[in-house]
Amino acid sequence: MRINTNAASLIAQEAATNTTKNVSSSLEKLSTGLRINKASDDASGLAIADKLRTQANSIGQSISNGNSAVSLTQIADKAMSEQSNILDTIKTKLVQAATDTTSDQGREAIGKDISKLLDQLNNIATQTNYNGTTLLQNGTGVNGDSALSLTFQMGETSADTIKTTSGVAANVNGLDLSSLKASAAGGFATAGASAARGFMSDVDDAINTLNGWRADFGSTQNQLESAIRNQMTQQTNIKSAESVIRDVDYAQESANFNKQNIISQAGTYAMSQANSIQQNVLRLLQ
Secondary structure (H helix, E strand, O other), X not given: OOOOOOHHHHHHHHHHHHHHXXXXXXXXXXXXXXXXXXXXXXXXXXXHHHHHHHHHHHHHHHHHHHHHHHHHHHHHHHHHHHHHHHHHHHHHHHXXXXXXXXXXXXXXXXXXXXXXXXXXXXXXXXXXXXXXXXXXXXXXXXXXXXXXXXXXXXXXXXXXXXXXXXXXXXXXXOOOOHHHHHHHHOOOOOOOHHHHHHOHHHHXXXXXXXXXXXXXXXXXXXXXXXXXXXXXXXXXXHHHHHHHHHEOOHHHHHHHHHHHXXXXXXXXXXXXXXXXXXXXXXXXXX
8 A cells, every 4th residue: 555645545536636627617608598608618619609609799780771771662652652742743733734624823822832832843853862862862863853763771781782763863854843833833824724734744754753753662661571470580580590509408407517616515425535546545554
């Protein structure tokens, strides 16, 4: 029997040290709720979980973008709805001015009304915006004649976009009503009823053009809402997949902690017994 090196005690100490680390690791997982707290816990799992988290966060921002875009399209739609009402009123007034039962003075008054209504049409196109982005004449041309499309980022890659139609210029110039504006301001004085009659088709064309733009914003809104619903489902599934990798199973980890705690107590008892074995040497010396 040897007493200079207590091998049994060293083995018990090594086991106790490892058990203490296991207990500490288990407590860390239980306190944070995470199975992976550092790369050494699961290097490959951490890489996958971080990638999933980035993907989920990107999709979350995309959903936010989509909700903002839906609000934008609703603002544009309501504005064009009012412009449509204005054009309907103008068409009615043109019909009134186009009959010979209306006097020249009456046509002059109607012309002033139409001119004011067209001014309001321009005001709506100029003032309608979302967060500073003009919606109904958002181009670089004069008076919005060269309006550009609006692009919404609806995914985690640069190709995941949804666009509105290009060429939206819902003002007098964009709807080709400049001649009507000039003639109405003069009270249709040059040609009287025939002048008013000649502009009816122009207003009809303007209504059709405006309705086409409005329909595009409506279909864009439907597309955005569909994309949002799909991405909400996708985000939920991605977060669930990340949770499987990153989050701790409390039932399993609690059982593991209890096991390691019992082993730790047993290890302490083992070290005390290993030290007491050396005392048996004294009996040989008696």
